[in-house]
Amino acid sequence: MNTTSILANQSVSQKNVKLEDIWPELEGGISKILLELNQGFPIKKWMALYTHVYDYCAASQSKAGPKVGVSKQQNQSGANYVGEELYNRLNVFLKKHMKELLEVADKKMDESLLGYYFTEWERYTSSMRYINHILNYLNRYWIKREIDDGKKEVYEVYVLSFVIWRDCLFTALKSRLTSALLDLIEGERNGYQVNTHLIRGVINGYVSLGLNREKPKETILQVYKSSFEELFLAATEQYYTSESVKFISENTVADYMKKVEARLNEEVKRVQQYLHQSTETELISRCEKVLIEKHVEVIWNEFQNLLESDKIADLTRMYALLSRIPRGLEPLRATLEKHVQTVGLQAVQSIGSVGATDPKLYVETLLQVFKKYNDLVTGAFRSDTGFVASLDKACRRFINENAVTIAAKSSSKSPELLARFTDFLLKKSPRNPEESEMDQLLNDVMIVFKYIEDKDVFQDFYSKMLAKRLIHGTSTSEDLEGVMIGKLKSTCGYEYTSKLQRMFTDMSLSRDLLERFHRHLEQDNQQVLLGGIDFSVLVLATGSWPLQPPATNFSIPKELQACEQLFQKFYQIQYSGRKLNWLHHLSKGELKTKYLSSNKSGYSLQCSTYQIGILLQFNTEEELTTDDIQDSTQLIDNVLKSTLTVLVKSKILVSEPELIEPEDIGKGMKFTLNKQFKNKKNKIIINVPVVQQVKEEIDTIHKTVEEDRKLQIQAAIVRIMKMRKQLSHSGLMSEVIVQLQQRFNPKVNIIKKCIDILIERDYLQRVEGQKDMYSYVA
Template identity: 45%
Template sequence: MSKAPTGNPPPPMPTSKDDIHGTWRYLEWGVDQIMSHLDNGVDLKTYMSLYTSIHNFCTAQKAIGQTSHLNSNHRGAHLLGEELYHRLNEHLKRHLQGVHAEMVKHSDEALLTYYIQQWRRYTTAGTYNNHLFKYLNRHWVKREMDEGKKDVYDIYTLHLVRWKDDMFGTTQNAVMDAVLRLVEKQRNGETIEQSKVKQVVDSFVALGIDEADSTKTNLEVYRQYFEKPYIESTQKYYDSESKTFLAENAVVDYMKKAERRLDEERERVPLYLLPEIMTPLMKCCETALIAAHAPLMRDEFQVLLDNDREEDMARMYKLLARIPDGLEPLRNRFENHVRRAGHLAVEKVADQGEKLDPKAYVDALLEVHTQYAALVQTAFTGEAEFVRALDNACREYVNRNKVCQKNSARSPELLAKHADNVLKRSTKATEEDDMEKVLNQVMTVFKYLEDKDVFQKFYSQTLAKRLVHGTSASPDAETSMIAKLKDASGFEYTNKLQRMFQDMQTSRDLNSNYEEWCNATFEKEDRKEGVDATYQILGTGFWPLTPPTTTFVPPPTIVKTYERFQNFYTHKHGGRKLTWLWHLCKGEIRTNFARMNRVPYTLQVSTYQMAILLLFNDSDTVSYDDISNTTMLQKETLDPSLGIILKAKVITANPEGAAPQSGTTYSLNHGFKSKKLKVNLNMAIKAEQKQEAEDTHKTIEEDRKMLMQSAIVRIMKSRKKMKHSELVGETIAQIKNRFSPKIPDIKKCIDILLEKEYLERLDDNELGYLA
């Protein structure tokens, strides 16, 4: 490299404008001053004279090219422009040889300092030189590039190409090693000059010259020589650190460290790296810090679940969510854990057998769901797949737990009974907000029921009784519950329930009309005959009510009362038939033979009990046979009804303690006492309740057969022909939201429809529809 001292005078300016040798001697001195002595450089006057000499040279060559010897002179001008370009190119080579010779004497941070200093000096000089050789750029360089010549660049790009070929190719490994050692220091907690790394990154980016178009840049150099070794070094660093840390520390502590390291790497990118490195860098870190140790973390997950370590589970979730398929094993373990927790919760209350408290059972189901639903929201950010795992587990332990082993429909039955207890009027008033909360809890369990038709059947029965007996806690609560069921299962599911409410309103209106009719039809004295009564007209198709299981002859007083109403109703609605459901009727009787402080007791009784007690108006003592013959009640109903009256000591048996049977007589207990003025004798008979539950299950089975048959016919009507297996699958899909059908049951229904000639067998295991 020719280097002139700063104080040396410049060579004389060329006397001839087209003198390449004289022009270059003068230019070489100026370029050297700019390249090697940038701090002092050249003054403006000198710089302008250098600029002018290039201008004169270029314009002189242009003028020569316009003489009569055009072709030869143009070629001469071309050769002289090329000569000037190549002489500058050689000068840059020599300059960089000197820089390189000095650079190899440095290492680590000193090397980076020298590299950055020389890079900054060199590129700044390149900017000055690019302006100095503006005319060469404009004329010769442009023409060469337009003609598609390779290895010809504008003067600034030429500086970069020379650095890339003469400096970068031999020094980038040492520079990159120094950068990586600097970054490692920072990872180890030391403070570093981040700007040094940033300037090295910028230099690598600047050297990305597009070979197809030198006016454009790309990131190929940066990616190959900076990003690739940076990521490889990062991978190696965290591979080593994570193994060492895990050998000496717990998994939970490691997760905290991994989380911290990932945050540090992410924060490092905007400080001195390109944004483009973020994705590959984080992927590298995730591989080294998470994927490599994922099995170890997953093994720890069960320990965290068992000990309710919510914060640590959240940390594990966030870490494993970063890697492909990182969470699936966690979801499986979570599902199995919730399933086990649900079964254990049920087992704690399952030993009560038939006496199992519906509330205790539902609370056991809810406790597990509530706990793990909250965990899904907080630790697993409510992720859909974890919600699905929770749902799968809950569906399993709700439908196939210890209580359901003998009777798969036990869960919906108990849930319906729990809902009945919630919605019944009780002495302890339930706040509206609490009621809504409890109803939402019922719906939470309902969502997981597979046999929703069983719940519907039992719920409709209990609703019917609440409406008939007027024991609902709140009409609003009843309406709210039906709305929730409708939202969950559709209009058809709740259609009959809503019709029950319509019937109740219609009955209220009818009773008002009946009272007006009585006032208009009968004299005041006649209206007093019979008993005060209200009537509920319930549509046969909508109410799940069965007719009485016993014969019954009502007392004359009741007969006179209901015949009057029957005349009114028949006159108003001709053609309709009333069926009296005596087992659902009730009333109140005043005890004139026994009083509390001169106030007669009031007995709340069933109609059957009323018929029994009214016999004592004619005689203080009545025999069992007289009661049986007069009321015509069957023994299965008569004995429990008598038993409740005896237990309350309203009457006494003769002989004392005798069981209800022929030959026993009963007398009024004139010494009857009670702490309450109103004494409730209208209690459910357990035998009747058990029989009702059995009948309900039989009804459910029949309803299911009809539902499956109607689904099969509906499918075949639209498809006309179908493979047997496809029909079974489609049937399951259509009715699984009501209950889980068994394939043998569907096949039986298909056989029934074949016998009834709704369907026919075709070739190739196909079925056809017969219109």
């Protein structure tokens, strides 16, 4: 048994206190606390009142027998605590106090009513905390027992005070209170200074009056929501409906969006200052509906103008506002896609035909458009996935089909120019960017590459240009070459770059082989057989390098024959059974002039092997005809003509009659060394291909791509049919396109031709009795 129980049992035998004896003093004390608490309340007086309550509540009713509902422990102790009459007296007293407060409140209006109500609420709730302590014994025993017995209309004293305030005062005043609150809030919205502390205090009272019958010590928001929030939200909706219609009719959309942004921020701040936090979601939702959703079409219509004017701040604001409402951004995404596509097409058209021949200008033009709108999407539109997708679609369209590709009658022009731009970056040149810029420039290449549909075309051009850079030693840096291949690999996978990586392996093996060859000559004292020629060779695997076989026969000059024979013999000893095919059309060398009186030290001429084969003949002959040169070199007509054209146009040779076009070269034309040749440079590169050669090379690459595509389509068809066994025509077409679209967009007519080829070759067959159905032939 606890100490309190012992005291209670002792007092039962000592006192039998009547309520009439203690109530006058209790009533006076409670009244004084309610009216004069701020003036202080003596502790002795407080203890005396507490003792009265204790003595009264602890009085025994054991003679009357145990009360129904009394706990087992109470029955055993023989004590039945009283308090019902005291509880009823307190109830009547508090209701009387409410009546007095109401009489005063009825004479007040608007803000003065709010001030009076808030002051009395603060006084009342503070006082009732003290009164609750005085009546604590009543709470702990009689009231607790009644509540445990299921009495719904019995509350702890402090909770009772709230119930009485709500039922006897608040219910009568709530309409006027809420109206006054809404007037103050509207005044604040109109720019007037208001007493936010007063508003917060009254509204907190609304919240406190939401009593939970199941859990009396907890509050629910029923009173706050029904008596204030619902009316507040309706008033808010009405206020902003009127304001928004007026404002948007008198101002620009940009100004309207600033107004909306400010209003939404004000409402959030309003919740933080004096509303319950649960109101924020519904309040902002209502504001968004009135301020944004009802005017959304006007806002949508302004988007195009803001894009054209590059109003980034307004676009940022528009995104932030429209992202608040359902489907608010969808029309903007479609508009952005169309706008970016238009701007991209106009940008390419503005560079005209120059773009088709200037890869740097072309790629930089594409990147300029992309970067501008990518900054917009990542900044103003916060990398929204929908806007990212719109940008991607637009870039894919104008990069793959624009004025340059239309003029070239091929969507493959973009990957070709991108490959040429990459070649420009990675090839040694005085115009090369700084090394610090290179990684960003290669990233820029990959941006455009991402949107290229014909990635196989880029691969073919890139591999051929890489092969030339490696063979001729013109790469800026092998490290940068590796970086670029790594970027391609991360985007397209290992298979896409496997041959490119093997090319680097071949270069490394070739360097080792050449070192062994020179050591072999030194050991056998055979260097003299090279005739003083600084000879080097690259041995490259046929399957890894995109190198075409020579288009012509060629009789190598006798000065170089010994070099080739020595290496061939050495290689056959090293690798028995392997065959070397010499690619003279890709080889080059350096000749030194000794025939010019104007330059006794001589010029160094960087020449192709075909040019070397022609020029070396002038060591023994003063003049040669076209037939003489062809007999000695065995070059076919078109190769001979193009080679001679370069030598004449570079003024190394002089033709008679004068050469104007390669077609002018005939059998009777004579050629001599130009004894008056002069040049500002001592080292002269003359093995530059003519335009016709470049065009033929491009055409060859495109033909190769087309043939490779047919093979890839056929392979994809066989893979699909082998797995599916039977498939409809439309299903097969769809699956082929899905499988191959990462490398290129296969054309429907080509797929159909490939299906026919595979049927002829007995890989597929048409299913009898079923239209457009194929089956796999095992």
